[in-house]
Amino acid sequence: MSNRKVPEKWQSNVKAMKAVQVAFDMDEQFQLAIRREALEAGLSPSDQIRTILGLPTNKRPKRPRLTVSLSPDDYEVLAEKYGLDADQQLEIKRKLMDDLILHVKTNIE
Numbered sequence: 001m002s003n004r005k006v007p008e009k010w011q012s013n014v015k016a017m018k019a020v021q022v023a024f025d026m027d028e029q030f031q032l033a034i035r036r037e038a039l040e041a042g043l044s045p046s047d048q049i050r051t052i053l054g055l056p057t058n059k060r061p062k063r064p065r066l067t068v069s070l071s072p073d074d075y076e077v078l079a080e081k082y083g084l085d086a087d088q089q090l091e092i093k094r095k096l097m098d099d100l101i102l103h104v105k106t107n108i109e
Contacts, residue, residue, distance in 0.1 A: 024049075066100075 038048035
């Protein structure tokens with residue numbers, strides 16, 4: 001590795017680059033309990049673990065969002081479901097959001 005100086009605009013990322021992700025293999029009930037605590041506290045599971053361990057967390061608010069990875073095959077299936085073309089990804093996303101909202105309204109409320 002070279003001894004080149006890190007550009008000033010990247011200095012704040014140096015610590016993050018040195019961080020190492022740690023995974024915990026623990027019983028499912030413990031994982032679920034920590035995830036539930038995180039959800040109730042409005043935290044990510046990672047931030048909840050940091051809180052439990054007494055470590056600092058990032059205080060910047062995060063944009064709450066749900067994510068799912070969709071493959072080209074998934075878009076084909078969804079396009080067929082919604083009567084759209086697979087390349088109409090924005091319209092498919094709108095339909096997915098409608099389905100998720102409907103799910104919550106009919107199953108959770």
